[in-house]
Amino acid sequence: DEPIRVGAATYGLQGEFMQLWSNSLQRHPAVESGQVEVTVFDGRYDALVQNNQFESMISRQYDAILFVPIDADACASAVAMAASAGIPVVGSNALCNTDQLAAYVGSDDVLAGEMLANSVLTQLDYQGNVVILEGPIGQTGQIDRGRGIDKVLSEYSEVNVLERRTANWSRAEAMALMENWLTSHRGQIQGVIAQNDEMAIGAIEAIIASGLSVNDFAIAGADGITDALTAVKEGHMESILQDADAQAQGGLDVALRLVKGESYQPLSPIWDEYSELEWNDGQSELYYVPWTPVTLDNVEQLLEKRAR
């Protein structure tokens, strides 16, 4: 019989993380077996484009939609459209402020912010000067991770934030920014809190280019992209892994449960990997995929998994 058609509306496919996310979607057992057909849409980092793509998916009567919105507010009208067309929408990776999402499978960005800040502050012994590299201002990821960072920082008055600027998730921008900061705060910066790994790597490159030693800095980033894993292995930074597999495949399982009904059993291996993540017959509204701190202990294993 006809395969089930699922549309995956991503905010954009330019970064490595979304790339991993959509690749893992294609590796979901139900997709590989041909029961399910997934089409990935590139939202081009634009809420309006995502809105347009929702209209196309509704026209084509997709059975379910997996949604990674660029913005938590501007996504609501798209979800409402799908809901009124009777198409279930499952959020993944980034939240949407609406009560019409069937479910959400993702990681908590506020928590990520807290973990990032904690990781740097622990290394600094809760005192010293840090700089913060942020995502594009106004994007949900930037706002939420920023919130988490602020929450932690507000508790430790001996930590000084020297600079806080956006580098738009970009390695090259972060690199130039960090070079300039290393000049204007020569010898003062001890920690770098980067809202994502790309920017953390940019900061590391800047430190190396300025002839300083990376080991003199406490650096943390989020997402667990491959370069970050390598950098952790070299002891250059700390990172927290956002599990693209779990978010993508978990989301798809939840969506398929909505389409196929009670008989559906989750096919992705991720439900076994995380004890904290309970299937609950696909009935939960929120599935928080835990962040995994990347450590010297698990990094080899993670790299190996990535190579597959």
Next chain:
Amino acid sequence: MSQQVLAKDKGVEEPAKNSGISKRLSDFMVSYGIIIAFLFICAVLSVISPYFLSTNNLLNVLRQVSINGVLAIGMTFVILTRGIDLSVGSLMACSSIVAASFAAGSEASFILVPIMMGLVTGLTLGAVNGLLIARFAIPPFVMTLGMLSMARGLTYIYNDGMPISNLDATFRFIGQGVVLGMPVPVLLFLGVFLISWFTLRYTTFGRYVYAVGGNPQAAMVSGINVRRVTFTVYAISGLLCGLAGLMIAARTGAALPQAGVAYELDAIAAVVIGGTSLAGGRGRIVGTLFGVLIIGVLNNGLDLLGVSSFYQQVVKGGIIVLAVMLDRSRLSSS
């Protein structure tokens, strides 16, 4: 450079003279080769995808192009005078966030207030562009690039970089409502199109726009106030950015400070695909309409077909080049 640079249109006109209607038709086709390209793309898409030609989907396309359409129409005015407006995306975002701030939450003002605020914001920023370009002869590229950056900064400052959501239902009607079976944004776009078409074709101001772009010195010697015309086209573009700002906020239900990044490229592309020359003085708003539609139909069609996004970029770029190539080669071969 085609070889016929020096040959005038003589060759074109002579053989055609005998046949009245067929000449008109062929004239039309030559001037609007882009329409043929558009119809061809549509034909191909409707063969490949059964969904493409559904009323529903066609309305989708129209709704989807309406914002770029409004921006591209303002851009047409500007480009016809040899100018360029890179700031449209930022002006749109700025207007949308100002408007939204009066339409959000429980203290939302009467619907006309946010509308006016959005339009006035766009108009004002556009007027600043126009004033400095007309008065101080700053190259439009530099002025509007500066404005792109300044207006974006102001947008972030205005609401501390945070989006504004929870917009009033009446306000959202601008983006989501339907009147007589037509989505409101589509009606707005078509309204703007008709007014602009009429303005460029039938009003003295329209003549002046072409004259200023075609030969500013001649326009000046003919007693046309070149500065005023220049100023006005940027103000028009700004005003339409304001309208687009209302439309995008109302449509997505939120005003985002980062909205509209790189929209200038799509707007300019629509204008140029539509046959308007960046050298000024030559082009038509109908061309822009079809430029907008080609871009919109490609985005929609490739999404419908589920073409993977990497290949989409290759295909889209290629088709745009091809469409224009066919259009231009028709012109030069005849």
Next chain:
Amino acid sequence: MSQQVLAKDKGVEEPAKNSGISKRLSDFMVSYGIIIAFLFICAVLSVISPYFLSTNNLLNVLRQVSINGVLAIGMTFVILTRGIDLSVGSLMACSSIVAASFAAGSEASFILVPIMMGLVTGLTLGAVNGLLIARFAIPPFVMTLGMLSMARGLTYIYNDGMPISNLDATFRFIGQGVVLGMPVPVLLFLGVFLISWFTLRYTTFGRYVYAVGGNPQAAMVSGINVRRVTFTVYAISGLLCGLAGLMIAARTGAALPQAGVAYELDAIAAVVIGGTSLAGGRGRIVGTLFGVLIIGVLNNGLDLLGVSSFYQQVVKGGIIVLAVMLDRSRLSSS
């Protein structure tokens, strides 16, 4: 008649004769008002920020501008012929990922292989731009916009959208090495600048570039192969995108498929701020150098001062407009 000619000539030259050097200097300043703007910005920054003038920071600035600098130089050639190249960012990304694929990991090829592959990729794509523009009279805006999209798509396809890191140390030397106290990217940028300056100023090809941009029909009638010149400038721009691709991959230690988005705006801005006219035929590569430096110094200086990103955008846009305004008003008043 000849008497009067002589008389007139005398009248013209006399006032200048007394003051040879100072006249030359003032001539220089008038043509390069942008240099004054640049020096002024530097002066202000060095007063406000004690770090600005340090050798270290100046080297930083140079290193940071070198990639945009290389792109802007290629863009200067293109714009001088009345063209535009919107595809530079994509071409750079494409070249960088192709080059990196030969320089990554343990199977990295001999250093010259990735370098050649990167340059050839840029050159080839640029040549495609040039061929279609020169041969089929596709407007450069449309062609390079199409290429922007196509090359980006190809970049993603080439390595499945994944970045390539773990680059060979020899390769990274291109971006991170230091020779005689100067960072390698800076040396590359300066080398490209000198060669281009020399080409435009002293070679027959340089003359043809100006002639084609100044009046393509006159150039054609004068026996200049307009198509070949047009083709060549886009090929040059492509080649320099290839170089920039090597530089950015080597500098950041990875080739990212999403690199270089919107870089065309900065490159064009540098050219236009430097006084080159988008209408073609007028401009100098020295102007571009200072256009690049102004943008770079502003980015660096505002970072040093710790100006918040929102205000940075406003200030940066404003200063660019102001600098150009001063430059142009000098011209028109004299």
Next chain:
Amino acid sequence: MSNNLLLEASNITKSFSGVPALENGVLRLRPGSIHALCGGNGAGKSTLLNILMGVLPRDGGSIKIEGRDVHFSSPKDALGFGISMISQELEPVPELTVAENIFLGREPKKAGFIVDYRRMFDQARDVLGELNIQIEPTVKLGSLSIAEIQMVEIAKAISQNARIIIMDEPTSAIGERETELLFEAVHKLKDRGAGIIYVSHRMNELFRIADDYTIMRDGTFVGTGSMGDIDRKYLIDTILGKELQEEFSKFNVPGEREILRVEHYTRHGEFKDISLSLKEGEILGIFGLMGSGRSEFLNTLFGINAPHDGEAWIDGAKFTPRGPRDAMDAGMAYVTEDRKGNGLLVGSSIRNNISMASVKKVSKLGLVSSRKEAKVARLQVENHQIKSSSIEMEVRHMSGGNQQKVVLAKWLQTDPNILMLDEPTRGIDVGAKREMYRFMSEFSRNGKGVIMTSSEIPEILGMSDRVIVFRKGRLAGELSGSDLNQDNLARLSS
């Protein structure tokens, strides 16, 4: 008398970047008169007229209209005072129709802002009809030839119903027939009481229509008076500031050897079955009415367009150019009719323009020797008495006649054997014309040949050894020796 003056300009001064262009501009225009403003190239005529029109601001001096002091800040003001101008540099808006160009800025309107096209086309048709100009008001201006554009500009200025009409070289691009149409119109305007300021380097015209004259030299006023009081020689000598020897100095002798032969050249819609030959030492004139296809023929011969049919030989060798480069390599040079459109880089220096078609001559291994290039440019400037502040001067700042000389200099620098000149004396002054004629003789004396088109009959008669006449794109005949006279030219061409 001064109270009766329509316009009185005195002591007008103007300088560009400190270089004076106008030191003492004087003009007194009576109502109902045609006033010839005379002067050599670069004398400051256009500068003065542009100031009168409000296109340029003046540095000093006064302008009175009917006794009232006026200060125009833009042409709009001047138009408001009933002044209109046909400027020397044609100012068409190519993408607008003929009618739209004619009525630009004063379109017939409905409801205050909507263009009444019906009325506009009708009125344009009337205006053109009254002048006997056969141009459809609905075609785009850009599709017309230069001559036609010039006629439209004339129609435009006349239709403005101005009291003062400035005509800066209105006949430089048109033929004798069109000139007659213009003169008729000018007389009508004069009879209505309008004052016309008329600039032309064609002396015959001035004596035919002008009532008064004002002579300028080097930006200063030299004299004024009634045309009836002076003769041709006085006028010419006063313009030049010295005596002019004979006007046409012709001393070339055609030889026997054929250096160019064309057979059955055809380009559909442009010209058909043109055959001709050029001998060494010969000056071959091509005459025809406006639109007869002379320029198109020359374009094709120079390889700009490809012929649809026909063959050509140069020095006996088959000649099939694929572009101007091939023609140049075969020893041809071509001074085109439209110097701004395809002759000059107006934004570049004199030096660059002169070397443009022959950069290779001043280069080695692709490197241009600035020194050689400058030397060559200086030599040309001197030889042709090109008036300029230096060889680095931008061409757009030069007077029209001097620009024309730059185009000629550019082509001479390529050292051609066959020189094709399309309306070569367009806009150049009497002194320079004489130099041009001398030059043509000199040039063709050395075993080379010249092909020249001209709409000035005296020039064609005075300089050509033989004349080919075009009519509607076809060869109407060939005239030489005693057959070569005005009547035969007129008969064959129309």
